Amino acid sequence: MGDRYEEWASRFDGATLWTLGVPDGAAHAVLPDGCMDLLWIDGRLLVAGPDTRATTAAVGTGGRYTGIRFAPGTAPALLGAPAHELRDRRVDLADLWPGALVRELTERLAQAPDPAAGLETIALRRAVDTAAPDPLMRSVATQLGDGRSVADIAWTVGLGARQLHRRSLAAFGYGPKTLGRILRLQRALALARSGTPYAEAAVAAGCADQAHLAREMRDLAGTTLTAHLEPRETPGRAAGSEPVG
Template identity: 45%
Template structure:
């Protein structure tokens, strides 16, 4: 069973997942997560493909940080965490990570503590990079990367480097991942694939099929509702 709720103070989403069906698949979403596994906190970096897990019976509590927020909370560039799962102790040191784990183990609301810790670190980190905010706004508006770079007064290569630090990959990859997320949501809502392709911004249904398979490891039809 999976549940989630907004955590605006941490610019993220708190979630809880009880794995009861054996192997599971986590789709890329352009975000970094802090995950409490009951013994330690794990950092899940931004994925470029599906993450396959197998922890039947496990209960996970996580904080999914919005795109670009994770590096400010963790203190490391996102590019160092792309497609990786690492213990928080590797990033913050054993003592600090251990203190956090002790707090999480002693509470029945670990998500609240994760959000509070992330919010405190964001406050210490200072203002966000305005270029990253402009890049996300441009991406949301469907602007081409060259236009986003020009508005920021940067070359495309320089913008790409800034995005690697903030997101773990460039804007084109982040755009593909976000479009895939929209498509999967539409498929799961029962929308026909041809309509999904048009509404999510793919050239055609074949393009949708290739992109979803490349980013999730399964065909788009796998996300159709059952029953």
């Protein structure tokens, strides 16, 4: 029996709610996607920062995990921390928010019949008291997702290369070139999942050819398209891709 993954759109702008059920002893790959998540795992509220590399989650006893995945550039204002400080990390929410508040939220979620709805409520209420995401950087993320070059985007938004890089670190956790590579890989994977031949998916996503996509897959995912897609895959970011310290 494989992983049971479901996702659906959130009322929080640009976010996705998801649940993951895993059998005993399961392990699954988690690829970079440019996103950050608020997670509910084993009675704990955790934050998953933006990944730069693939990780493998191994679950000894199985379980059900829940998260809200924020679009690139939207979580730092909500969480109160620049994205680069959380890059490749999983941290307790109490490391970012007051402990008393997190304990209260944890108690509520533990009693909630629908943890996903509870996570959504946390995000929506927190957004009322925090600054909105930087609209310029959200535009940058959208344009990178559309496959535009970093040089073109910098010109369009009126930022120099250094300014764009610095603001991208705070918004996304890494520079625009890295985010562009990650989003391009995700576009190619989405096409391949839908049945598009690998060579066609590579070019449609913005790679030079299938060999280029294969190199990106090795660099960012540490595996091949065939190995990643054919046996079993959990779409998007799974719940906890490395030990949480």
